[in-house]
Amino acid sequence: MSSATPEETPAAAPAAEAGLGLRERKKLRTRQAIRAAARRLIDARGYDATTIEQIAAAAEVSPSTVFRYFRNKEQIVLRDEDYAFTGAELLRARPADEPPLVALRAAVSAMVRASYEEFNAEYRWRMELVRQVPALRAQMHEGQDKAVEVLTAALTERAGHGKDRLELRVVVGALLGGLHQVVLEWGDHDQKGDLPEMFDRALTVLEEGLTPHTPHTTPG
Incomplete structure (x- = not known):
């Protein structure tokens, strides 16, 4: 079974990006990549054994980039929409x-x-x-x-x-x-x-x- 969430699937991406400028689309895709990487790792290793550094490597970004988008690991899991x-x-x-x-x-x-x-x-x-x-x-x-x-x-x-x-x-x-x-x-x-x-x-x-x-x- 795929671990991709609806907001990460190809069908959902155009709807999520509708009306966004290039900069906002890039930010959204980065957030989605981080979330997708986190879920893959958590499913494979468990929550406690998954680190920010591992998530960053799997998403092909730096740990500082992860922290720029999410305050901590908990926030990556608990979708940040207010x-x-x-x-x-x-x-x-x-x-x-x-x-x-x-x-x-x-x-x-x-x-x-x-x-x-x-x-x-x-x-x-x-x-x-x-x-x-x-x-x-x-x-x-x-x-x-x-x-x-x-x-x-x-x-x-x-x-x-x-x-x-x-x-x-x-x-x-x-x-x-x-x-x-x-x-x-x-x-x-x-x-x-x-x-x-x-x-x-x-x-x-x-x-x-x-x-x-x-x-x-x-x-x-």
Whole structure:
């Protein structure tokens, strides 16, 4: 079975490069080459035994080039597209009269489903590594902290000052934490089952029990 991810296949390359200038296309191809090399080595040697130097040699670039594109080895595996900002844009596009949790659920659900369906095989590979490798789990938690900040800011901006920022932050954190637990459960059962449907079930649980309210105000 080929280890190439969808973003590295010939069919996917033109779509990924559409609208990019020559410089941006070269950068994208370098990133793809580094990722493809990393996956080949990790599949063959294991995550811990694979070094940045080995990845650089396999991708025919220097270690300094690898570090120019990726902060560390964990970031090579955990695709660097900033899903938090994508989720924030989807959130801002939701109807203005939707309750915060309803809008957040719709935005995150759309983002997760699109990611999973577009990069199914790669997503499964990454999530299995996350389940196995503590360093990857730590990196993912760091990314979740950033996502909480970005999505809370988008919710606060969308809701205005009538909603308590702390409550919104708690809701966002609970939602992302719940999704992380779904991924772990999915991995514990050999990645069987419809992951987007499992996400939706988790979001339903959270929506039924976590509804932020407008703080009471004292009449003037």
